[in-house]
Amino acid sequence: MTAFVLVSGPFTGGWLWQEVAARLGESGAEVYPATLTGMGDPRRPAGPGTDLETHIEDLVRLIDEIDAPEVVIVGHDYGIHPVLGAADRRPERIARIVYLDAGMPQDGDAAVALVPDQTIREGLSHQGGQSESDWRIPAPQHDEWQRWGSTDGIPAEALARMDRLAVPQPAGTFTQPLRLSGAGSGLPTTGVLCTANGSSIEMVEFLVTSGPPQFRWLADPRVTFFELATGHWPMLSSPDELAGVLLRAAAGEGHRVTTAPGEQPxxxxxxxxxxxxxxxxxxxxxxxxxxxxxxxxxxxxxxxxxxxxxxxxxxxxxxxxxxxxxxxxxxxxxxxxxxxxxxxxxxxxxxxxxxxxxxxxxxxxxxxxxxxxxxxxxxxxxxxxxxxxxxxxxxxxxxxxxxxxxxxxxxxxxxxxxxxxxxxxxxxxxxxxxxxxxxxxxxxxxxxxxxxxxxxxxxxxxxxxxxxxxxxxxxxxxxxxxxxxxxxxxxxxxxxxxxxxxxxxxxx
Known part of the structure; x- marks a missing residue:
């Protein structure tokens, strides 16, 4: 049996995955939508010291509680940072890492560097996250969600739910660098690309064949890709399609980018x-x-x-x-x-x-x-x-x-x-x-x-x-x-x- 650990992006918690979790559960999978510290669970409130390490530890504890032999861990947006940190600590438990419309952070990278809106990014870069007044980032409301990613395809009632349930994000989760030992670097991975938010398999293939050399690893046969014709929150805009893609990813399916064996870059x-x-x-x-x-x-x-x-x-x-x-x-x-x-x-x-x-x-x-x-x-x-x-x-x-x-x-x-x-x-x-x-x-x-x-x-x-x-x-x-x-x-x-x-x- 496969267990899915679902980790959402900033300001949100496990509630974001409600429809996707239901569909995965109907397939017979175990599903664990994670609500990280300070992200809406009153039993685990945030404080000025809440940072990326806190969220990594949350996921490590969750993984340790799962009995299923295969764990597929999904990171959306910011969520890929604690996902990679937890996979680095428990690589033997992870069957696959899924990057859901997420960046590709490396050791030493802070999530703030991948915030798409320049004004927000610059403000976060100056937030120490240490004082009582500046340790939280206010949650977006209404049209402000667009500054964090395309809202294409999200029904009006789902956007209203985001406004109602979103909570401030601890600034330390964005400013603390991700630290990786490399223990999880060989794990199978899948990228789920949301085309209305600007990513596509065509762009991945271009990066591998003609882009900067650090993208050559995307042609590894352990790496697969899927596209979804929707915006940045497919769990709200296309839950059925996303659930299907996650099941296929867990089975090792997906598009693979290829290069000729021994081909010189x-x-x-x-x-x-x-x-x-x-x-x-x-x-x-x-x-x-x-x-x-x-x-x-x-x-x-x-x-x-x-x-x-x-x-x-x-x-x-x-x-x-x-x-x-x-x-x-x-x-x-x-x-x-x-x-x-x-x-x-x-x-x-x-x-x-x-x-x-x-x-x-x-x-x-x-x-x-x-x-x-x-x-x-x-x-x-x-x-x-x-x-x-x-x-x-x-x-x-x-x-x-x-x-x-x-x-x-x-x-x-x-x-x-x-x-x-x-x-x-x-x-x-x-x-x-x-x-x-x-x-x-x-x-x-x-x-x-x-x-x-x-x-x-x-x-x-x-x-x-x-x-x-x-x-x-x-x-x-x-x-x-x-x-x-x-x-x-x-x-x-x-x-x-x-x-x-x-x-x-x-x-x-």
Whole structure:
């Protein structure tokens, strides 16, 4: 017999699962809808010291009381944090972990980082959760639930029940980091993705094949996925469908993302152009690729520079780091072979809330490069890739006089669905209206992820309306990351056209 432990998101308790629990029970399963400390059970009130550890201990005690041989533990939204903590303590009892429209927190992550609404997230980040006045987060009411996730499909009476039964959330549950030993890292997992809230199997497949390398684990055969065409609270909007999906997940069913056995990750494959090595100088987090070796007659002559800004987010422990990925190295060498200085840096875009920090890293690198006597500080281009495209908002909104061109390749130009934690400042689709006559070279791939392609379309529409100077280099049969995936004449020609367009603005 299978036992389901159901853990809801913030402000709610076991009552949220009433309809789902009934349907699971009808199938013969044991069902334990958890109400964690302070979340509505008068026997376990919260206090200023209630934190994530309190909720993990609640679940560990519950798991220890269950006799069923197989426990499937389901974490919705914030609930995935105590679920992962409890599974780490009792891995031998857990048959499967289900991420129900939840993030993928790692060791050291606090739940506050995944709160979708920026205003709420910033307020929580400043809440210590220690004093008598600030240790609780007021429960949403009415339209405020939308700030925590899509309410699509929830009947009016169910929304009214949420308003009536929701309770304040102890702030410490959001601000205390999750601590994991790794004991539960090999457990089978299932992701249940709610498409009206912005997640989908298509996006997962894109992340595995073309996204940051930390998502490769999603192709593990022990990982399965389901989609529900509803909002963030499927236990209220689609209880029958959710119960069916949970039963199938417990049986090991679901969509599996696959990669070819032994296939090298896309970001580590060779660059599509055969470019000779150029002299490289590494200073801190910045690499300079120079047109001439030291001591050559023109080695000290100031040259224009192209600063390449990698995409992401990329996990902080990823090795090699982006500045050593073949694609970026290839671009830098190619630029240097044509007489400019190629610049590559590692920036700290490790999570969706890190864009401001990454922008600081890029700005500091640019200033360091412009101060180098071998660089013509008045002739610099910035070139952004993939998720790094959001970082182009600052120079587009206020182009500095030394910036001669902005380039973008398969860029993300507005936060994608589910990226609510990205600072509102990083919206290139809006910033381009202030770019004036700053030249923009945008490389667009025809086989792009639909959500990313939509941001590019919106950007180009705004650019056309404001008569921005945008040149589009199309790669009709190109994929996201095509420089190491599509070794075709079309792809090679696109890289050559884009590079020469950028250098034309620098050297003309």
């Amino acid at each position: 896309a970001h580590l494959r060779t660059f599509l152009l055969d470019v000779e090595e150029r002299p490289r100088e590494r200073v801190g987090e910045v690499d300079l690729y120079l047109p001439d070796p030291p001591g050559a007659p023109d080695a000290e002559r100031p040259r224009p520079a192209v600063v390449f800004v990698h995409g992401g987010p990329v996990a902080p422990d990823e090795r090699p780091t982006p500045r050593d990925w073949p694609g970026y190295v290839g671009y830098c060498r190619y630029v240097a072979s044509l007489g400019a200085i190629g610049v590559m840096l590692d920036h700290r875009l490790h999570g969706l809330a890190d864009y401001a920090r990454a922008a600081e890293d890029v700005a500091a690198a640019v200033e360091r490069v412009r101060a180098d006597p071998r660089v013509d500080g008045d002739r610099v281009a910035l070139w952004y890739f993939s998720g790094g495209g959001l970082l182009s908002a600052d120079p587009l909104a206020e182009p500095p006089p030394w910036l001669r061109c902005v380039a973008m390749t398969y860029p993300v130009l507005a936060p994608l669905p589910g990226w609510g934690m990205v600072d509102a400042r990083f919206r290139p689709v809006q910033a381009v209206s202030r770019a004036g006559r700053l030249p923009v070279v945008l490389t667009r791939v025809g086989l792009e992820n639909a959500a990313i392609a939509a941001t590019v379309g919106e950007f180009l529409s705004t650019a056309e309306d404001c008569k921005a100077d945008v040149e589009v280099v199309d790669v009709p049969l190109g994929h996201h990351g095509f420089e190491t995936i599509d070794h075709t004449e079309e792809a090679r020609g696109a890289v050559e056209r884009a590079v020469r367009a950028v250098l034309g603005h620098l050297m003309g």
